[in-house]
Amino acid sequence: MADVSNICESADEIEQPVVIGPEAYVSPDYAHDEQARLWRKVWLQAGRLEDIPNVGDFVTFDILTDSVIVVRTGADSIDAYYNVCPHRGRRLVDTPPGQRNARGTKNNFICGYHGWTFGIDGKNSYVEHEADWNGSLCGGRADLGTVKVDTWGGWLWINLDPESGPLSEYLDPAARMLEPYQLQNMRPRWRKWVVFECNWKVAMEAFCETYHVNTTHPEFMEFGQFRGWARNQKLHSNIGYEAPKGQEEDSGKLRLGIGDARLSTAEMQNFTWENANTNTTRTLVDVANRLADELPEGTPAAEVSAYWIQTAKAEDAARGVIWPTVDPTHTAQAGTAWQIFPNFQIGHAVNNMLCYQARPYKLGDADHCIFEAAVYELWPEGEAPETEWTYTEPQDWPPVLQQDFNNMAAVQQGMKNVGFRGAQPNPYMERSVASLHMNLAKFMGIGAPRKAEGRND
Ligand code: FES
Ligand SMILES: [Fe+2]
Numbered sequence: 345m346a347d348v349s350n351i352c353e354s355a356d357e358i359e360q361p362v363v364i365g366p367e368a369y370v371s372p373d374y375a376h377d378e379q380a381r382l383w384r385k386v387w388l389q390a391g392r393l394e395d396i397p398n399v400g401d402f403v404t405f406d407i408l409t410d411s412v413i414v415v416r417t418g419a420d421s422i423d424a425y426y427n428v429c430p431h432r433g434r435r436l437v438d439t440p441p442g443q444r445n446a447r448g449t450k451n452n453f454i455c456g457y458h459g460w461t462f463g464i465d466g467k468n469s470y471v472e473h474e475a476d477w478n479g480s481l482c483g484g485r486a487d488l489g490t491v492k493v494d495t496w497g498g499w500l501w502i503n504l505d506p507e508s509g510p511l512s513e514y515l516d517p518a519a520r521m522l523e524p525y526q527l528q529n530m531r532p533r534w535r536k537w538v539v540f541e542c543n544w545k546v547a548m549e550a551f552c553e554t555y556h557v558n559t560t561h562p563e564f565m566e567f568g569q570f571r572g573w574a575r576n577q578k579l580h581s582n583i584g585y586e587a588p589k590g591q592e593e594d595s596g597k598l599r600l601g602i603g604d605a606r607l608s609t610a611e612m613q614n615f616t617w618e619n620a621n622t623n624t625t626r627t628l629v630d631v632a633n634r635l636a637d638e639l640p641e642g643t644p645a646a647e648v649s650a651y652w653i654q655t656a657k658a659e660d661a662a663r664g665v666i667w668p669t670v671d672p673t674h675t676a677q678a679g680t681a682w683q684i685f686p687n688f689q690i691g692h693a694v695n696n697m698l699c700y701q702a703r704p705y706k707l708g709d710a711d712h713c714i715f716e717a718a719v720y721e722l723w724p725e726g727e728a729p730e731t732e733w734t735y736t737e738p739q740d741w742p743p744v745l746q747q748d749f750n751n752m753a754a755v756q757q758g759m760k761n762v763g764f765r766g767a768q769p770n771p772y773m774e775r776s777v778a779s780l781h782m783n784l785a786k787f788m789g790i791g792a793p794r795k796a797e798g799r800n801d
Contacts, residue, residue, distance in 0.1 A: 350794045350795040351785075351792040351793075351794060351795075352778070352782055352792060352793040352794065352795060353782065353785075353786075353792060354782075355576040355779075355782075357782075357793075357795070358576060358771075358775060358778035358779060358782055358793055359771060359775065360771055360795065360796070360799050360801055361768065361771050361795075361796035361799050362768075362769065362771070362778050362793035362794060362795060362796055363765070363766040363767065363768055363793065363794050363795075363796050363797075364766055364767040364768075364769070364777070364778065364781045364791070364793050364794075365766045365791065365794075366759040366760070366764055366766060366767070367790065367791055368543075368545060368781060368784060368788070368791040369543045369545055369546055369710065369755075369756070369759050370543065370710050370711070370756070370759050370760050371710055372708045372709070372710050373708075374710065374788070374790070374791065375543070375704060375707075375708050375709060375710035376707060376708040377788065378704065378788070379408050379409070379410075379707060381787050381788050381789070382686060382784070382787045382788060383407050383408060383410070383504070383704075384410070384504040384505060385503075385504075385505045385508065385787060386503065386505075386508075386514075386685065386686060386787070387494075387501045387502070387503045387508070387511050387514045387515070388405070388407060388501065388502055388503070388687070388688075389499045389500070389501055389684070389688045389701060390403070390405035390412060390414055390424075390493075390499075390500045390501060390502045391403040391405055391414060391445070391499065391500045392498055392499055392500065392532070393422075393495055393498050393499065393500060393528070394498065394531060394728075395447060396414065396415065396416040396422070396500075397416070398416060398449065399416050399417065399418060399419070399464070400415070400416065400449045400450055400451055400464055401415070401416045401447075401448070401449050402414060402415035402416070402437070402446075402447070402448060402449070402450060402464075403445055403446070403447045403500070404427055404437050404439060404445045404446040404447075405445060405500075405502060406439070406445065407504075407703055408703075408704055408706070408707045409707055410426070410504060411426070411427035411428070411435060411437075412424050412425065412426060412427055412491050412502050412504075413425045413426075413427045413436065413437055413453070413488075414493055414500050414502065415450075415464050416464075417464050417465060422493055422495060422500065423464070423465070423466060423490065423493060424490065424491040424492070424493035424500075424502050425462075425466045425488035425489060425490055425491060426488060426489040426490075426491060428488075428489075429455040429457065429460055430460070430468075430485065430486055430487065430488065430489070431455065431457070431458055431460045431471075431486075432457065432458070434455055434456065434457040436453050436455055436462075436488070437453065438456075442735060443733070443735075444537050444714075444716070444733040444735070445733070450464065451463075451464070452464065452469060453488075458472060459472050460472075460486065462487065462488050466487055466488035466489075466490060467487050467488075468481070468486035468487050468488075471486055491503070491504060492504075492505075492506065492508060494510070494511040494512075496511055496512070496515060496519050497519065497522065497527040497528055497690070498527055498528030498529070498530065514579070515580075515684065516578065517577055517578065517580075518577060518580045518582070518682045518684055518690075521577075521582070521674075521677065521678045521682070522678065522682060522690065522692055524668055524669075524670045524671075524674060524678075525668060525670065525678075525692045525693070525694060525697075526668045527690065527692060527697060527720075529722060530696070530697055530720035530721055530722055531720060531721070531722075531723050531728030531729075532718050532719065532720050532728075532729075532731045533621075533719045533720065533721055533729070533731070534621070534718070534719050534731060534734070535716070535717075535718040535719075535731050535732065535733045535734065536716065536717055536718075536733070536734050536735075536736040536741060537714060537715065537716035537717075537733050537734070537735060537736070538714075538715055538716075538735065538736055538737065538738060538741075539705055539712060539713070539714055539715075540702075540712065540713055540714075540715045540738065540749065540752065540753070541711060541712055541752075541753050541756060542711065542712070542713060542752040542753055542755065542756035543704075543710050543711065543713060543756060544687055544702035544703055544704050544713035544714075544715075545702075545780065545784075546713075546752050546755045546756050546759075547700075547702035547713050547715045547752055548683070548687055548689060548700065548702050548780070549776075549777050549780070550748045550751055550752050550755075551681075551689055551691075551700050551748065552574070552581070552583060552681070552683045552689060552774075552776040552777065552780070553572065553574060553583060553769070553770070553773055553774040553776055553777065554570075554572025554574075554583060554585065554773060555572065555770045555773040555774050556748075556751070557572075560747050560748065560750075560751060561744055561747055563615065563619070566608075566611075567608060567611070567612040567615075570585040570586065570587070571585065571586045571773075572584065572585050572586075572773050573585075573586065573679070573772060573773065573775075574772070574773060574774060574775035574776040574777075574779075575679075575775060576775060576776075576778075576779040576782070577682070577779075579685035579783050580682060580683055580684050580685050580779075581682070581683045581775065581776035581779040581780070582678065582679045582681065582682045582683065582776075583679050583680060583681050583683075583776055584676070584678070584679025584680045584681075585679075585680060587676070604636075604641070605635075605643070605644075605645035605648035605649070606635035606636045606639050606641075606643065606648055607635075607636055609632045609635055609648060609649075609652060610632040610633050610635055610636065612632075613628060613629045613632035613633070614629060614632075614633070617629045619742055619743045619744045620742050620743075620744040620745065621719065621742045622691075622696075622698040622717075622719045622742070623691065623693070623696065623698055624696065625656075625660075625695055625696050625721050625722075627656045627659055627660050627665075627695075628652075628656045628695075630659075631652055631655045631656040631659065632652060635648060635651070635652060638651070638655075639651060660695065660722070663724050664724040664725055665695070665722045665723065665724055666722070667694040667695045667722070668694050669694075670694055678692070680692070680693075681698075683776050683779070683780065685780070685783050686780065686783070686784060686787075687701055687702050687703060688700070688701045689701075695721060695722050696719070696720060696721040696722070697719070697720045697721075698717065698718075698719050698720075699717065699718050699719075699720070700715070700716070700717050701715075701716050702714065702715045702716070711756060716733065717741075717745070766794075768796065778793045781793050
């Protein structure tokens, strides 16, 4: 019998050291069970609203063997259906080879096998030789099955469980805390995806903590060290940095650096733009590059920061890009990124965001995931570029992300070592890892973090 007395089931309990067994990361049985216990029960981010602006626009979203069509059915209405023909089960909308998902516009969906046809309302509108069924194709039997769908933050969210609670309840407090950032107004700058050789949790956990930054991304150490925190937030969690007092920071991501703040800010911004292409915008980089010209030598760091942010904000406003205003006390609470249970991360700021999602690749395969990242920002009205999800081999991702990829592949290997005794996340800086597994265990019934032996409670 497994000892259940040392299992952590509450936010308090994961504030202390825990151990997380490798099963959730490497077990094919666990991976298989995730479909019924997890993926068919939770709200999942399934696309962006701007991808379906007009009536009849649709996107598909696949999660393991399940596939969903999300379609705009009216100016203010979105519906979702199982992507399967009710006649004999042909997948209704195919994913074009090599693409992440299908996307297009239709007045109706026609099955490629025998021609059954469905309106965008999901109702069957044509069956060849319908009379042969003697009137039995009634009561919705010839219609598409409906899937729960809702929107928040500019995203489409689906839930395969008809009994699931509302999205707003599910997302709390993440949605409430992120509301001031007006994420629905952002549009992508780039979107990349790849099938990667690690479990989806290993992928998500490579980005949900700041503890790895000094070792994995040592280049960032030059720009000053900040202590990161992580907090449980019901099903979700968030992370942030403790910003130095008196420093006007948009968020912990906008670091000033050390030494001459004018120069180090520019250096940091250029490095980030070139090597990560995220967490900043062209405006912030351009203004940073002028700081040495526009401010006298010896300007205190806090003043450099304030000037940089205020100038960038004003220049964006002049081109029609209005940053929302967020109260500094709220910024401190909201941190720099939210881990939305189970598999989505939003790295928010007032003018840009970086989002990650990882899903299992094949049913029962613990060792591969579909990993994707998208970088968004605010654009002047009508100037957001058209972007598509681009399949990108690991070596073609921004260099900073490749550093994370190296860890992800090696963690998946390492966790299978018979000598691995379970993960021991930093109780303060990596609490998001413990939070994920505490919540996963509520769905999966196994895999909860255990109190570390020798813990003093
Ligand atoms: S399977 Fe779709 S029409 Fe036959
Ligand atoms: Fe990283």
